[in-house]
Amino acid sequence: MHYDPERNDHGLPHDPFKAAVVPRPIAWISTISRDGVHNLAPYSQFQNLSFDPPYVMFAANQTTGGQRKDTVVNAEQTGEFVYNMCTYALRDAVNRSAEEVASGVDEFHLAGVTPAPSQVVKAPRVAESPVQFECVVHQTLRLPGNGPMGTVDVVFGRVVHVHIQDEFIGADGRLDVVRIRPLARLGYYDYTTVDSAFEMVIPGNNRDLLTGLEGKGGAHHRKR
Numbered sequence: 087m088h089y090d091p092e093r094n095d096h097g098l099p100h101d102p103f104k105a106a107v108v109p110r111p112i113a114w115i116s117t118i119s120r121d122g123v124h125n126l127a128p129y130s131q132f133q134n135l136s137f138d139p140p141y142v143m144f145a146a147n148q149t150t151g152g153q154r155k156d157t158v159v160n161a162e163q164t165g166e167f168v169y170n171m172c173t174y175a176l177r178d179a180v181n182r183s184a185e186e187v188a189s190g191v192d193e194f195h196l197a198g199v200t201p202a203p204s205q206v207v208k209a210p211r212v213a214e215s216p217v218q219f220e221c222v223v224h225q226t227l228r229l230p231g232n233g234p235m236g237t238v239d240v241v242f243g244r245v246v247h248v249h250i251q252d253e254f255i256g257a258d259g260r261l262d263v264v265r266i267r268p269l270a271r272l273g274y275y276d277y278t279t280v281d282s283a284f285e286m287v288i289p290g291n292n293r294d295l296l297t298g299l300e301g302k303g304g305a306h307h308r309k310r
Contacts, residue, residue: 105273112269113144114170114180116194116201117160118209124201125156126183126193126212128172130271131238137298140245142169142221145229145238149186152234156189158226161241165223166207169245170215172269174279179214180269206247216254216266220247 089096096102113132117125131145146155161167172180179197187196194201194210201210204220211218221243231237256262267279288296 100274102273104271105276108272109270109278110272112172112180112271113142114172114176114183114212114215115144115157115161116168116170116209116212117157117166118164119156119160120163123190124192124194124210125160126170126197126199127155127157128180128184129157132169135242137301140219141224141242142219142245143240143242144169145240147231147235147238150235154239158239158241160209161223161243162226164208166209167221167223167241167243168204168207168209168211169219169221169243170212171217171266173216174267174269176212176214177269177277204247205249211249216251217261218249219245220249221245 087096091103094101110130111132113129115127115129119125127146129144129146133143135141135143146158148154157167176199179199183193183197183199185196187193194212200213202213204211204218207220207222209220211220224242224244227240227242229238229240250261254262254266256265263280264283267281270278270280272278288299
């Protein structure tokens with residue numbers, strides 16, 4: 087089958103687009119307003135963009151009423167946000183924080199999680215999350231869309247500080263992702279989690295390429 091996404095003439099009971107781009111990592115983004123109100127919300131349109139220096143992005147569609155999300159407003163006004171890794175153990179809290187509530191509601195309280203102070207930025211971290219990135223906003227790209235929710239703000243941020251809970255670093259010095267069980271988004275109401283991993287090494291003798299993929303290159307190996 088094939089269809090025109092503008093017309094959405096696929097003839098299926100549900101739009102298959104999001105289900106065809108999976109799994110998507112979920113960014114639990116925490117911010118703070120200029121008035122000091124904490125905000126926390128999950129975004130499944132998220133990815134890392136580079137590693138030297140590290141950049142990430144998340145995309146936030148507008149609310150059902152056609153307003154920009156509090157996350158975007160806070161990030162732009164303060165220039166900061168925090169990425170918190172979502173896990174299977176935190177799935178219920180993540181889901182609660184996705185509810186569309188009025189501005190000024192503290193989703194940390196709504197989700198039942200603990201705000202922890204950051205090292206560089208003012209926005210709090212989720213203490214229960216095993217991995218957090220403190221980020222400063224690089225820029226926002228606004229993509230026009232259809233209907234009240236279609237327009238999306240893509241927020242790009244540079245990672246300025248990283249937190250990892252010690253218990254999830256293995257004896258080999260690598261992050262134990264299978265033990266963490268990160269949460270990922272599928273289509274419809276479906277989610278998945280990382281519960282297995284396998285290794286593949288690109289063939290050839292390009293050591294610089296392999297070193298970069300393994301995470302040994304970049305700023306950590308430059309002389310200070």
